[in-house]
Amino acid sequence: MISRRTAATAVLVAATAVSGTVLGAGTASASTTDLPLPVSGAEYRVSSKAGGALQWDSRTTGSNVVIRDWNEASAQQLWTIKDEGAGTWSVKVPGTNNAIDRDTGRNTVGSWNYVGADNQRWSLHNTTLGDGRGWLLRNVSDPSLCLTRGADLNAKVAACNAGDPAQNWNLDRSTGTTPPTPGRPVIDLDYSQAPDLGPWLERQKQTLADYYPTISNLVTKGAWTAAPRFRIVLDPQITDHPAEARPGAVPEIHAGVSYTRGNQNDTGFLLHEAAHVAFFGHPDDRPWWLEEGLADWVRYYNFQPGTVHPLAPGDRYDSGYSATARFIDHVAKTYRRPDLPYLLNTRNYGSGQIWVQLTGKTADQLWNEMPK
Numbered sequence: 398m399i400s401r402r403t404a405a406t407a408v409l410v411a412a413t414a415v416s417g418t419v420l421g422a423g424t425a426s427a428s429t430t431d432l433p434l435p436v437s438g439a440e441y442r443v444s445s446k447a448g449g450a451l452q453w454d455s456r457t458t459g460s461n462v463v464i465r466d467w468n469e470a471s472a473q474q475l476w477t478i479k480d481e482g483a484g485t486w487s488v489k490v491p492g493t494n495n496a497i498d499r500d501t502g503r504n505t506v507g508s509w510n511y512v513g514a515d516n517q518r519w520s521l522h523n524t525t526l527g528d529g530r531g532w533l534l535r536n537v538s539d540p541s542l543c544l545t546r547g548a549d550l551n552a553k554v555a556a557c558n559a560g561d562p563a564q565n566w567n568l569d570r571s572t573g574t575t576p577p578t579p580g581r582p583v584i585d586l587d588y589s590q591a592p593d594l595g596p597w598l599e600r601q602k603q604t605l606a607d608y609y610p611t612i613s614n615l616v617t618k619g620a621w622t623a624a625p626r627f628r629i630v631l632d633p634q635i636t637d638h639p640a641e642a643r644p645g646a647v648p649e650i651h652a653g654v655s656y657t658r659g660n661q662n663d664t665g666f667l668l669h670e671a672a673h674v675a676f677f678g679h680p681d682d683r684p685w686w687l688e689e690g691l692a693d694w695v696r697y698y699n700f701q702p703g704t705v706h707p708l709a710p711g712d713r714y715d716s717g718y719s720a721t722a723r724f725i726d727h728v729a730k731t732y733r734r735p736d737l738p739y740l741l742n743t744r745n746y747g748s749g750q751i752w753v754q755l756t757g758k759t760a761d762q763l764w765n766e767m768p769k
Contacts, residue, residue: 432523432530435568437480440491442467442569445546446531446562450474453490454595455587458510460490462497462552465599473585475571485518485537487511497544499536499554506544506552519544524559531565533557550596580610585628585647591654594631598657601664602629605671612668612675612695616742623675624648629667631657639666642673650674665704669696676742683746690721694738698726714764727767732756 435441443451449464452473468474476497477489488497489511496511497519511517515538522533534544536554543557543564558564584602588595613623627648635641635653639660643649650670660666672692683691697705697719705719712720729737734755744751752760 432532434480434521435478435486436570438477440475440571441478442469442474442571443476443488444567444569446527446565446567447546449546449550451476451552451566453495453508455508455585455589456490456493456495457587457589458495458508460495460508460587460589461592461595462506462508463595464546464550464552470581470583472583478568481513481518484520486521487518488534497552499538499542501538504542504554506554514538522559524565526560526562526565530567532568533559533564534566580613580623581606582609582624583626585626587628587630590633591631591658594654594657594661597661598629598631601667604664605629605667608668608700609671609675611699612672615695615699616672616691616738617675617678618739618743620739620743621678624677627671627674639663640670642670642677644677648674648677665696665701668700669693672696679742683742684715686715686717686721687741687746689717690725691738691742693718693722694725697722708769714760724764724767728752728756728763 444467445451445464450467452463452465452471453476454461454463454473465471465474472491475491477491479487479489481487489495490508494511495508496517498507498509498511498514499505499516500507501516509517516536518537519534520537520540522535523529524531524533535557536542536544539554541557542554544566545553545555545561546563547553555564582605584606586595586598586602588598609623617623624647627650629650629652631654632651633654635651636655638653639656640650640652643651650667652667652670656666669692672695673688676688676691693705705723708720708723714721714724725738725741729735732755734740737755740751740755749760752758752763756763758766
């Protein structure tokens with residue numbers, strides 16, 4: 398739920414708009430367009446009258462500030478607005494000291510460690526555009542410049558114009574993030590080391606979030622709860638493989654920047670890693686080859702059916718990845734065990750007796766009979 402209006406004890410700093418240009422500012426008297434100032438330290442969603450909401454892409458200093466479709470389930474669209482005194486305000490990433498910061502050389506905007514500098518502070522000015530509940534955010538280091546929704550969906554500053562919807566912002570106090578659809582994860586993104594890939598990763602995020610409940614239904618079936626939140630990082634240090642999943646309180650998928658840049662038609666490699674994230678809740682160990690095979694089975698036989706790689710010379714059922722995925726799918730269909738991936742994912746593998754228990758044959762026998 399969102400409260401559209403909030404109580405305020407601070408004095409409103411107002412701007413007078415004539416023909417769309419800010420002419421002056423000062424302490425306001427009451428008027429029909431006056432809005433109460435934000436509650437200092439509270440969290441707000443900052444949405445543009447030109448469309449979309451202000452979003453941070455990482456909790457690390459130096460990250461991008463972008464515009465994305467309004468999403469009440471996204472924690473990345475929450476901002477802490479704080480009164481810094483003298484009629485100025487900071488806009489920070491919650492739980493950090495990183496604030497929206499104007500690059501005075503390029504007039505771009507990022508999220509940087511707050512030190513109280515003028516280019517990190519903003520004055521708020523109520524405008525009369527549209528419903529009269531918008532704000533201009535003027536940068537203290539140069540009051541002629543206002544926070545602006547860029548045409549490229551990056552935040553920036555530009556010459557203030559109260560009649561420009563791209564400079565008019567709604568500040569909606571959050572009473573808590575709306576719970577996501579059951580099974581649908583919250584996915585945080587960090588593309589600060591490859592900002593040109595940000596729009597691509599935003600699109601993949603939606604696909605992964607949509608498909609993640611299916612992963613859980615295929616291989617966990619409620620035996621444990623798949624991680625409800627994870628993070629995707631575009632990582633230039635990943636160079637010898639496309640991506641990797643890392644467990645933790647908030648699991649992370651690190652995707653190689655070079656691979657990603659050269660394979661932007663490939664969502665499957667991220668889906669494979671998202672399957673690993675869903676597997677992390679399993680209480681018992683599985684051999685690495687089975688883990689990789691199950692992830693590729695989700696990818697090639699469910700998400701992208703008909704695209705599995707052909708077998709390579711020397712492949713076996715325990716070669717991992719697509720070879721093992723092919724083996725799992727063959728056994729599941731031949732022996733009418735559609736629950737096989739779930740059973741492989743929820744039972745201790747041990748010495749591999751599960752194959753005998755389910756089919757009466759060893760893994761080697763099953764591999765040998767499988768069409769190659």
